[in-house]
Amino acid sequence: MHYKIISVALAAASSVAAQRPADTPICDYYTTALLKNNTAENQYTLLTLLVNTVVIGNYTMPNVGVKVPGILAAGTYNGAEVNLLPYFNGDLASSNRGGSSGVSVNFLDGGGAAPLMKNMPANDDKSNQYFLLTHLYQFFGSLLGCSQYGMTGFPGYDGHASMYQVHKFMDLDMNELGYFIQQVAMAAASFGVAQDDLQAVGKALSQLFGMRCSPPATAIPAQGPQLQAICIENSCPISPNSTCASYEAAVAPKNATGGGMMNATATMSGSATSMATATGTMMPSTIPTAGAAIKGMSLAGIIGVLALLL
16 A cells, blocks of 8 residues: 555544534545545555554554554553453464364464554465454454445455354453454544544444343344354353353463464564654655544543443
8 A cells, every 4th residue: 555545544534524424334434534535445445544553553653632552552441451462472372263272373473563554464465464454454344334345456354254253262351342442443533533433333343242142143244143242251241132052151261382472472562662663764754643633532532432332
């Protein structure tokens, strides 16, 4: 993706109108507002910008108004410490590969943060990182109603249909899922997404993934109803229409062993902590720094929206 396109998007973010027509999908509206032409390629670019920011935080220039740490950075949610990195770098045996227990998988094997800062999913198209990131682009593209989803230029999601099956060995609690949704909202806010739209996305994510024992629900229309609960630890709120018999008992993942995982952790941590310096050399100096300003929406407002949902 060309830096010129990204610069245009960031410059436009500070002036995105707050009122989206009810008959216009969130994806289409912000693609037009930020990238002008509502093409499949531009919609995919928008999802790339959004998801990469969710994962590694702000990677253009320091934002004014909304600073996004990213889900790979340790943080707090509702006063609880949260660290999602071990689920991604293989430190925990938390990935479902079809067996009766979780296994260790390094999802940062495609270059870690470096390719994401270049608006890429990974340095190759064979790594776990590549498949994770591209599946996230596609999944969120469907969730946000991209009209060009599944067309040439915006491939449809072809990953696992049940997010419960994908995440069942992670034993995620409400603070971990809440932190993830918070980062999604903050990343969207950094591109000028309005409060009403942030609330709509947060509500969709919370209802789809945040209710323990929830009945089958449709995330990807082509895949139909599936078990989707990701928050399955005992602290998670139980669904009013709970079907707990459909879910296996949650078991906390074990720590993985082996020096290779420690090396992966060190590499990613180094990338994350040096991101501000690396960004200065990888991105053009003409990218505006006010792109995250949102009309009438502060960080406290974003957190307030999420507090209503979780």
